[in-house]
Amino acid sequence: MQSNAALEYDYSLAKKFTFLTILFGILGMLVGTLIAAQMAFPELNYLLGEYGTFSRLRPIHTNTVIFGFTVSGIFATWFYLGQRVLKVSIAESKFLMVIGNIQFWLYFVGALAATISLLFGVSSSKEYAQYEWPFDIVVVIVWVLWGVGMMGLIGIRREKALYISVWYYLACFLGIAMLYLFNNMAIPTYFATEGLGSILNSVSMYSGTNDALVQWWYGHNAVAFGFTVPIVGMIYYFLPKESGQAIYSYKLSLLSFWGLMFVYLWAGSHHLLWSTVPDWMQTMGSAFSIVLILPSWGSAINMLLTMKGEWNQLTDNPLIKFMVLASTFYMLSTIEGPIQAIRSVNAIAHFTDWIPGHVHDGTLGWVTFMIMAAIFHMAPRMFKREIYSRKLMEAQFWLQTTAVVLYFTSMWIAGITQGMMWRAVDEYGNLMYSFIDTVTVLHPYYAIRALSGVMYFIGFLMFAWNIYKTMTAGKELTQEPQFRTPMA
Amino acid sequence: MFFHWLEKNPFFFAAAISIVISFAGLIEIVPNFAKAGKPLVDLKPRTVLELAGKHVYMKDNCQSCHSQMIRPFKSETDRYGDYSLSGEYAYDRPFLWGSKRTGPDLHRVGNYRTTDWHENHMMDPPAIVPGSIMPAYKHQFTNIADIETAYAEAVTVKNAFHTPYGPEFQRTRAAWDAHRPKVLADAKLIADDMRNKDVKEAVANGEVPEIVALIAYMNSLK
Amino acid sequence: MNALMIKALAFAAILMIATVWVVMSLNIDIVGDSVNAITMAGALAIAVITAAVSVKYINQMKTDTASGELADETWDGIGEYKNELPSGWAYSFLAVFLWSMWYGMFGYPLNTYSQIGEYNEEVLAYNAKFEEIHKNPDEATLIEMGESIFLVQCAPCHGNTGDGLSGKAHDFTTLGHFTKEQVLDVIKNGSNQLGYAMGIMPPGMASGAQAEEIAIYVAGGMKGEQPASFASCSSCHGADGKGMNGMSPNLVVYDQELVHHVLEHGKKGILGEMPSFKDRLTPVQEKAVTAYVQSLSN
Numbered sequence A: 001m002q003s004n005a006a007l008e009y010d011y012s013l014a015k016k017f018t019f020l021t022i023l024f025g026i027l028g029m030l031v032g033t034l035i036a037a038q039m040a041f042p043e044l045n046y047l048l049g050e051y052g053t054f055s056r057l058r059p060i061h062t063n064t065v066i067f068g069f070t071v072s073g074i075f076a077t078w079f080y081l082g083q084r085v086l087k088v089s090i091a092e093s094k095f096l097m098v099i100g101n102i103q104f105w106l107y108f109v110g111a112l113a114a115t116i117s118l119l120f121g122v123s124s125s126k127e128y129a130q131y132e133w134p135f136d137i138v139v140v141i142v143w144v145l146w147g148v149g150m151m152g153l154i155g156i157r158r159e160k161a162l163y164i165s166v167w168y169y170l171a172c173f174l175g176i177a178m179l180y181l182f183n184n185m186a187i188p189t190y191f192a193t194e195g196l197g198s199i200l201n202s203v204s205m206y207s208g209t210n211d212a213l214v215q216w217w218y219g220h221n222a223v224a225f226g227f228t229v230p231i232v233g234m235i236y237y238f239l240p241k242e243s244g245q246a247i248y249s250y251k252l253s254l255l256s257f258w259g260l261m262f263v264y265l266w267a268g269s270h271h272l273l274w275s276t277v278p279d280w281m282q283t284m285g286s287a288f289s290i291v292l293i294l295p296s297w298g299s300a301i302n303m304l305l306t307m308k309g310e311w312n313q314l315t316d317n318p319l320i321k322f323m324v325l326a327s328t329f330y331m332l333s334t335i336e337g338p339i340q341a342i343r344s345v346n347a348i349a350h351f352t353d354w355i356p357g358h359v360h361d362g363t364l365g366w367v368t369f370m371i372m373a374a375i376f377h378m379a380p381r382m383f384k385r386e387i388y389s390r391k392l393m394e395a396q397f398w399l400q401t402t403a404v405v406l407y408f409t410s411m412w413i414a415g416i417t418q419g420m421m422w423r424a425v426d427e428y429g430n431l432m433y434s435f436i437d438t439v440t441v442l443h444p445y446y447a448i449r450a451l452s453g454v455m456y457f458i459g460f461l462m463f464a465w466n467i468y469k470t471m472t473a474g475k476e477l478t479q480e481p482q483f484r485t486p487m488a
Numbered sequence B: 001m002f003f004h005w006l007e008k009n010p011f012f013f014a015a016a017i018s019i020v021i022s023f024a025g026l027i028e029i030v031p032n033f034a035k036a037g038k039p040l041v042d043l044k045p046r047t048v049l050e051l052a053g054k055h056v057y058m059k060d061n062c063q064s065c066h067s068q069m070i071r072p073f074k075s076e077t078d079r080y081g082d083y084s085l086s087g088e089y090a091y092d093r094p095f096l097w098g099s100k101r102t103g104p105d106l107h108r109v110g111n112y113r114t115t116d117w118h119e120n121h122m123m124d125p126p127a128i129v130p131g132s133i134m135p136a137y138k139h140q141f142t143n144i145a146d147i148e149t150a151y152a153e154a155v156t157v158k159n160a161f162h163t164p165y166g167p168e169f170q171r172t173r174a175a176w177d178a179h180r181p182k183v184l185a186d187a188k189l190i191a192d193d194m195r196n197k198d199v200k201e202a203v204a205n206g207e208v209p210e211i212v213a214l215i216a217y218m219n220s221l222k
Numbered sequence C: 001m002n003a004l005m006i007k008a009l010a011f012a013a014i015l016m017i018a019t020v021w022v023v024m025s026l027n028i029d030i031v032g033d034s035v036n037a038i039t040m041a042g043a044l045a046i047a048v049i050t051a052a053v054s055v056k057y058i059n060q061m062k063t064d065t066a067s068g069e070l071a072d073e074t075w076d077g078i079g080e081y082k083n084e085l086p087s088g089w090a091y092s093f094l095a096v097f098l099w100s101m102w103y104g105m106f107g108y109p110l111n112t113y114s115q116i117g118e119y120n121e122e123v124l125a126y127n128a129k130f131e132e133i134h135k136n137p138d139e140a141t142l143i144e145m146g147e148s149i150f151l152v153q154c155a156p157c158h159g160n161t162g163d164g165l166s167g168k169a170h171d172f173t174t175l176g177h178f179t180k181e182q183v184l185d186v187i188k189n190g191s192n193q194l195g196y197a198m199g200i201m202p203p204g205m206a207s208g209a210q211a212e213e214i215a216i217y218v219a220g221g222m223k224g225e226q227p228a229s230f231a232s233c234s235s236c237h238g239a240d241g242k243g244m245n246g247m248s249p250n251l252v253v254y255d256q257e258l259v260h261h262v263l264e265h266g267k268k269g270i271l272g273e274m275p276s277f278k279d280r281l282t283p284v285q286e287k288a289v290t291a292y293v294q295s296l297s298n
C-alpha cells in the first residue's frame, strides 16, 4: 500500500457533471414551480399551447429532477469522492477517462432528447419510466458505462477496504440496473408488424395488475436507490469530511446499510394498498414499510451523532447546516412514508396532495439540500477557489428552509382535508361533497405551495450564482483545504 | 469478521447486494403472476379507435390527475360505481391506475358521462364545472389521432400475448387497409353525437381527430 | 426541556391544530370515523416523533462530546468510531420487527384477511346506521337529501342551480319542464327511449302551425287556454298532460314516474345525452332527487 503522499485527483468529470446538475436543477425546478402555479391559477396552462398544459409538463418536471438533476448529482459526487476514498486518480487509467467521457456526452444528449420527447407527448406512461424504448436503451447504455467505470476504479484502488459511501454507490448502481430493466420491458409495435404506425410506440410486457406490481416495485425502489441510497452515500462522505469528525458508529453504519438493502424491496406494494393486488402483498408492503423506519433513521442518527459536541460548527458553517437539516428532513420523510403506508392512513392519504407533500420533504429537504451541500464542498477543491459568498449561502439556506416548510405544511393540510372530504357523508348518509368542492377548497394551499416553489427556485438560483462566481471570481486557493470549506 | 472481509472483496460485496435485493421481488411478484393476469370471462379487448383514444390519454398524460382504480370503500363506490376488479385490467398495457386524484377517478366514467358532455368539457372545463382547474384540451379537436399505431399495437398484443383480437388483425399493411374503414365507421358514430363542425368534417374526410378517439376511450370505461 | 425542543414541539402542535381546525370547519367527523381518527393519530405521530427525536440528537451537539475508540483505517482522512449501537434505536428496531410479525399473523392475517370482506362489513354497518332515517322521510327531509345528491351526481351536467348550463342539459328552473325546441323535436321525431308502459311515441303527431302552438303551450307549463290541436296529444298524455297515471310521461311536472324512467333509461334529445343511472341510486335517493327537482321549478 502507498503512503499518504497527496495524490492529484482528476476532477474534470466531476466538474462536467456538476454543471449538468445545476443546469437540470434549474430546468426541473422552474417547471416544478410552473406546474405548482398552474394548480392554483389554471390560466397558466395556456402559455405554450398544447405543450404547456400541466399534464404534459408534470413528467418533464419529475424526469428532469430525477434523471437530470439527481442522477447528475450522483455522477458528479461519485467522480469526486470515488477517487478520494479509493485513493486512486481516475486519470491513472486512460480507459476509465474515455469511458467516463463517453458516459457524460451520451448522458447529456440522451437526457435532452428524452426531455424533448416528453414535451411532444411521446410517453410509455408508467410513472418515472415514461421514456419510450429508444431513450430507455440510451439510459441502459449510460448506466452500464457508469458501472464499468465504477468497477474499473474499484479494480485499481489503493485503499483495500471499501468506505461506506462506496457501498451505497455500488448498491445504487446495482439496484437501478435491475429495476429499470425489468420495469421497462416492452415490445416496439413497429417492428412487431410490417412497419405499421409510429416507430416510437411500444407496448408493455406486463398487463393490468401485474404491470402495476412491477411498476411500483420499480417506482418505490427507484426512490430507494435514486433518492435515498446514493444520497446517504453522499452524506457519509461530505458530513464527516466537512466537519472533520469521525463517523459515530461503524456498527450502526453496517446495520443500517444491510437493513436498508433487505427491507426496502419488500415495501413497494404500499403504493397499491386497497387496489386489486392480492391482500397478502399489501399487508407485506405495509408491515415492511414500518420496519423501514429503523434502517432509514439509523443513517440519519449516525450522522447527527457524528456531529456530537460540534454545536459551534452547526452555527457558523452554513454547509453543516444544510447537511444537518437534510438529515432531519430525511427523518421526516422516512417516518411520514411508513405512516402513510398504514392501511387506514393510506385510505385517506393515497391519491391526495399529502403524497406530493411527503415527496417534497424528501426531494427538497433531503435530496436537493444534500446535493447542493456536496457541490458547495467540492467547488473550492475542484476550482481551487474559495466559495464566493457565505452571506448568500446563509440567505439561501433560510429562504429554502422556509420554502420547504411552507410546501409540506400546505400539502399536509390540503391532502388530509381532501382525503377526508372524499369520504364525508351527511346526516342522511349521502356523500357530503361533490368532487369540485374538494378541488376549490384547496385553492389557498395550492397558492401557498406555488409561493414556496418560487422561493425555493430563487434559492436555487442563488446557489447557482454563488457557484458560478466561485468558479470565476472566488479568491484563489494555493492549497486544498483538508476539512472545512473556505468561504468569503 | 465476515463483513470486514466482504468490504475488501468488491466482487462478493456486489454479489451479496444483488442477492439481498432480488428476492423480495421474486417472492412478492412471481407467485401471483399468472392469476393476476387473468381477464374476466366476458372481457373484450379495446377496439382500435378506443386504443387510439388510450394513446391520446397517455400522450396528454391525463393519469397525472386522474386515477382509474375505484377502491373498495362505500364513499368511492357511491361516487364512482362498483369497486375495480383485477380481471378488468387484463388487457391494459400499460395499466393506467394513476397515483394522484387531482381530478375524479375515471375507471367507470363511461357509465355516467356522455359524448356531448365530454365534447363540451374537454373544450373548456370551467364552463361546465365552475371552479375546475383542469386545463382545456382544444388541440385535441384539431390534432389527428394515430389510428395506424393503435392497430399495430392490437396486432402486436394479439401475436405476443394472445389478446383475443379477431382473425382480421394481421401484421400486414393490406390487413390494416382493410380494417381502416371499420375504425372510421366507429369514429363516425361518435362524431354524430358531437356538435363541432370541423370534427364532423374531418371524420367525413376519413380522418379521426384526437378528441373522437379519446371520447371513444372514455365511453368504453365502464 | 430546552428552547429548541419547545420550539419544535410547538411547531408540531400548530400544524396539528391547523389541520384539525380546517377539517372540522368542513363538518367532518374525526372521531366517529375510525379511518379519520387513525389518520389524525398518524399525522400527530409523524409531527411529534420527528420533532422530538431529531431535536434530541441535535441537542447532543450542544451538550455532548465525541468519544470512543477509533478504527485503524481512515478514508481520505475520515475516521470511524467503534461505538455500540444507540440502544433506543436497537430496541425500537427489535420492537418494530416483532410488531410486523404480529401484524402479518394477527392484525391482517396474511392468509385470511380480505379487503372485500371489510367492504361488505362497511356497507352493512352503513345500512344499519341509516336504515331508520331512510324509512319514512318527510318532504322537507327529502328535499334536503335530494339537494346533496343532486349536487354530487347531477350538477356536473345540470349545473349547481339546475339550470342546465345554458342549454347543455335539461333546465329544471323554468315554469314548463321543456323548452319549445325540445317539444318540437319530440313532435317531429317521436320518442322511443324512456320505457313507459304505453311504449313509443310515433313521429309526426302534429306539424306546422299546430305543432308550433302545442309546443308553446307545453313549454309554458300548460297554463292558459289549451289549443284544440292538443287533442292529438291527450289521447296518450291525458287531457291534463299528466301522463294518465304513469302510462306515458307527465308533461307538466317532474313526477316520480318520469324521473324514475329517465334515471333508468337515460335520455337522448336535442340538448345532448343523459346517461342511465340504473342501480346507481337507491329508491330513497331517487325519491329525494325527485323532490328536489320538483322544488327547483317552484
Ligand code: HEM
Residues within 6 Å of the ligand: A127, A219, A223, A227, A228, A267, A270, A271, A289, A290, A292, A293, A296, A330, A333, A334, A335, A336, A337, A338, A340, A341, A346, A349, A350, A351, A355, A358, A359, A361, A362, A363, A366, A367, B099
Ligand atoms: C421509510 C421510507 C419510506 C416509506 C416507507 C415511504 C412510503 C411511501 C408511501 C406509503 C407513499 C404513498 C403511496 C401512495 O399512497 O400513493 C410514498 C410515496 C412517495 N414517496 Fe415515500 N416513503 C419513504 C421514504 C421516501 C423518501 C426518502 C423519498 C424521497 C426523497 C420518498 C419519495 C416518495 C415519492 C416520490 C412518492 C410518490 C410516488 C408516487 O408517484 O405515487 N419516499 N412513499
Ligand code: HEM
Residues within 6 Å of the ligand: A028, A029, A030, A032, A033, A034, A035, A036, A037, A058, A061, A062, A065, A066, A069, A070, A353, A355, A356, A359, A360, A363, A364, A367, A368, A449, A452, A453, A454, A456, A457, B064, B099, B100, B102
Ligand atoms: C421548486 C421546487 C419544486 C416545486 C415547486 C415542485 C412542484 C411539484 C408539483 C406541483 C408536483 C405535482 C404534484 C401533483 O401532481 O399534485 C411535483 C411532483 C413531483 N416532484 Fe416536484 N417540485 C419542486 C422540486 C422538486 C425536486 C427538486 C424534486 C426531486 C429531486 C421533485 C420531485 C418530484 C416528484 C418525484 C414528483 C411526483 C410526485 C408524485 O407523483 O406523487 N420536485 N412537484
Ligand SMILES: [Ca+2]
Residues within 6 Å of the ligand: A124, A129, A130, A131, A132, A133, A136, A184
Ligand atoms: Ca420506458
Ligand SMILES: [Ca+2]
Residues within 6 Å of the ligand: A127, B099, B100
Ligand atoms: Ca405519482
Ligand SMILES: [Cu+2]
Residues within 6 Å of the ligand: A219, A220, A221, A223, A267, A268, A270, A271
Ligand atoms: Cu414507496
